[in-house]
Amino acid sequence: MHARLVRSAAVAVVVTGPFIWSPTASAQPSEPTPLASAAPAETAAPDGGSVEITSKDTAGDALPGAAFLLLNSAGAEAGRGKTDAQGKLSFPDLAPGVYRLKQTASDALHEVVADQDVIVTPGATTRLTVTDPFKAAKVLLQAKDDKTGELLPGATANIGTGTSTLLTLTTGARGTASGELPVSSRKTQFWVKDIKAPAGYDLYKPTKTFTAGPGAPVTVTVTNAKTATDPKPDPSDKPTHKPTDTPSSSGEPSSGTGGSTPSAPGSDTPDLDSSTAAATPVGNSTPKAPTGSLAHTGADGTPWLIGGAAVLIAAGGGALIVARRRRTDGSTDNGSAEK
Structure with a gap:
């Protein structure tokens, strides 16, 4: 208490002449005035961007009902939705940055596309066209x-x-x-x-x-179709040369049953009369082949050749006997006439 009075006395100044008042010092401690530069500056938030999707198929037709999911750089969902009747879908008011766009569904005829990155810039709209391929x-x-x-x-x-x-x-x-x-x-x-x-x-x-x-x-x-192949020849099917059948004569027995087979026209052996026998040389035993027939060859013609030779020999002998008788009769008649 005494100290305060001393301080107050020290502050008061008595001056002769006119009085001059001076402010008294405050007993409360004063705080420094902050500088204007130290105050935090308020900055306006940057403008947001947006993403607009157009979905269609490979034929160029709009594809409604396609579902999409948008993820931010941290993997959090930033938006989801489906395209309208015109195949359009928008994600507005997005903070600038890189996003991941995923298509989660399409219709029954189309496949979904692979994921892709989307960059959002301040105050701008990023437009994407997504083409869904047809299912195979x-x-x-x-x-x-x-x-x-x-x-x-x-x-x-x-x-x-x-x-x-x-x-x-x-x-x-x-x-x-x-x-x-x-x-x-x-x-x-x-x-x-x-x-x-x-x-x-x-x-x-x-x-x-x-x-x-x-x-x-x-x-x-x-x-x-099966490939056509030529059949291989069978060795057992080789052709066999058989002798040509000749018409049977009137005296040849038939190989079949039920009687003899009639001979072919022109194949009959001609009857030998006395004049024919006389004209045929005795020593010639080979008969002439009938007109219109082929000569017999092989073993089947041998009996007929022997028979024909016998007939010719007999005919020649008969002709010789007849000739001798004529000569004998002629000589007898001459002898009688001479007597």
Whole structure:
């Protein structure tokens, strides 16, 4: 208390003349005035960006109902939704940065696309076009026997569209093969060409065409005909040369049953009369072949040759006896006349 009075006395100044008042010092401690530069500056938040998606298929048609999910750089969900009737979907008010876009679903005819990164810039709209491919058609190839319908293994065929070959299939042990064909529309026309036939069969040369849709199964059949082969000659079927049958004479017995076989016209042996016998030399034992018949050859003609020779000999002998009798009669008549 005494100290305060001393301090107060020390502050008071008595000056002769006019009085001058001076402010008294405050007993409370004073705080320093902060500088203006030390105050925190308030910065405005940057403008957000947006993402706009247009979904369509490979034919160029809008694809409604496609579902998408947007993730930020930390992997947290930033938005999700489905495309409208025009195939449009927007994600507004996004902070700038890199996002991950995932397609989670499409319709029954289309496949979803792979994930992709999206960059969002302040105050701008990032526009993306997502094209969903059609689901592949499932094709079953069959190779069959054109006659029996049996399934054949080992047939190879190319399948394609236009000038492009898309698939090559070879039938297995069951005679079938399967694969997938990429399609570009709701109805795509394809062709199939047989390039290798099964063993023992001819190549199926025509080119067949067929139509397949997205995700739909289709069966294609090629038919093969067996290869024609020339039969090998049988050694037992060699031709055998048989003697030519000749018409039988009137005296030859028939080889069949039920009597003799009539002889062919012109094949009868002519009867030998006395004049013929006289004209035939005795020493010539070979008979002339009848007109219109072939000479007998082989063992079957030997009996007839012997018989013919005997007939000629007998005829020649008879003619000789007749001639001698004529000469005898002539000489007897001359002797009688001379007497």
